[in-house]
Amino acid sequence: MTLLDVQDLEVTYPGGAAAVRGVDLTLGAGEKLGIAGESGCGKSTLALALLRLLPAGARTGGRILLDGEDVLAMKWGRVRAVRWAGASIVFQGAMHSLNAVHRVGDQIAEPILLHRGATAAGARKRAGELLEQVGLPAARASAYPHELSGGQRQRVMIAMALACDPRLIIADEPTTALDVMIQAQILRLIEELVSEQDVGLIMISHDLAVLADTCDRLAVMYAGRVVEEGPARQVYEDARHPYGKALSGAFPRIGDPASRFAPRGLPGDPPDPTAVPPGCAFRPRCTVALDRCAAEDQALREAGAGRRAACVHVGPEADTRTAGSAAAAQDEGLRSSTA
Ligand SMILES: Nc1ncnc2c1ncn2[C@@H]1O[C@H](COP(=O)(O)OP(=O)(O)OP(=O)(O)O)[C@@H](O)[C@H]1O
Numbered sequence: 285m286t287l288l289d290v291q292d293l294e295v296t297y298p299g300g301a302a303a304v305r306g307v308d309l310t311l312g313a314g315e316k317l318g319i320a321g322e323s324g325c326g327k328s329t330l331a332l333a334l335l336r337l338l339p340a341g342a343r344t345g346g347r348i349l350l351d352g353e354d355v356l357a358m359k360w361g362r363v364r365a366v367r368w369a370g371a372s373i374v375f376q377g378a379m380h381s382l383n384a385v386h387r388v389g390d391q392i393a394e395p396i397l398l399h400r401g402a403t404a405a406g407a408r409k410r411a412g413e414l415l416e417q418v419g420l421p422a423a424r425a426s427a428y429p430h431e432l433s434g435g436q437r438q439r440v441m442i443a444m445a446l447a448c449d450p451r452l453i454i455a456d457e458p459t460t461a462l463d464v465m466i467q468a469q470i471l472r473l474i475e476e477l478v479s480e481q482d483v484g485l486i487m488i489s490h491d492l493a494v495l496a497d498t499c500d501r502l503a504v505m506y507a508g509r510v511v512e513e514g515p516a517r518q519v520y521e522d523a524r525h526p527y528g529k530a531l532s533g534a535f536p537r538i539g540d541p542a543s544r545f546a547p548r549g550l551p552g553d554p555p556d557p558t559a560v561p562p563g564c565a566f567r568p569r570c571t572v573a574l575d576r577c578a579a580e581d582q583a584l585r586e587a588g589a590g591r592r593a594a595c596v597h598v599g600p601e602a603d604t605r606t607a608g609s610a611a612a613a614q615d616e617g618l619r620s621s622t623a
Pocket of ligand 1: 297298299301302303321322323324325326327328329330339557
């Protein structure tokens with residue numbers, strides 16, 4: 285059954301940054317989808333749009349169907365209810381997301397009181413259970429955020445996200461601020477909890493290797509578009525889009541401390557989102573671009589069973605010319621058409 289169906293989603297910030305440009309995504313109930321891509325490619329904007337958390341003035345287009353209901357068309361009262369019981373979000377850096385002056389147990393209990401109609405005692409008891417579920421003693425409910433380690437705070441965030449039994453959890457770089465050992469523990473915890481409770485998961489990361497270890501499917505974003513998607517392991521080990529290939533080569537596996545976020549071997553930067561050039565947005569950095577890529581942007585096309593990629597070189601209609609021969613072939617075509 286489809287839990288989330290994102291159709292042709294567009295997000296433009298005031299000032300003209302086109303951060304998300306026509307994204308289609310689906311997620312089945314209980315499925316785990318990873319979204320990968322370099323900084324600035326629109327991953328967080330997509331996550332914020334899913335829960336209508338975008339800053340004022342951001343313009344949206346398309347549809348976000350959560351259990352068949354369009355989040356973008358909901359009244360605010362309904363959005364607030366959906367934010368806890370329908371879908372919830374875990375951000376990176378729990379210190380900024382938790383309120384420093386309230387005990388963590390009270391922060392977990394609050395949405396249960398508000399959205400579940402629980403009594404104060406019932407909400408407190410549930411908060412203790414949730415803490416235990418994420419591997420913390422229930423007694424830690426009386427702690428303030430600064431009394432916990434970074435990993436413990438992130439566990440509290442996960443307990444909060446689970447508080448109203450959502451159908452979908454969105455985790456935006458949930459482990460980026462943590463050291464490698466704690467990262468692995470938190471990832472395992474998220475994976476176990478979503479699997480046990482049949483909750484859908486969208487996990488966002490720079491790191492394709494982390495996503496391949498945690499998720500069923502992977503979507504790779506570049507300049508506000510999904511340029512590749514498919515089964516997580518296959519995309520990680522054998523990407524079809526030149527950007528997917530560059531990303532999977534760029535990041536070492538979990539535990540390898542070497543330059544986690546540096547896309548080595550991929551010179552240049554993503555385009556300025558206020559002025560995305562025509563054609564394929566990846567073309568200026570692509571080693572296999574053809575001349576036609578400057579004018580034509582490719583839609584996602586079939587790239588093997590259950591896989592899609594937005595590149596002229598993939599699929600049954602693949603353009604088999606190589607970058608070097610493209611100009612020559614075009615010259616040849618020109619010569620013969622003018623002869
Ligand atoms: N509030 C905002 N106003 C204007 N532009 C914004 C705003 N937030 C993000 N952007 C721009 O939108 C683009 C996408 O940003 P976004 O944060 O979604 O990317 P990201 O892939 O999540 O990157 P990161 O991994 O660094 O968070 C970027 O170019 C960013 O500068």
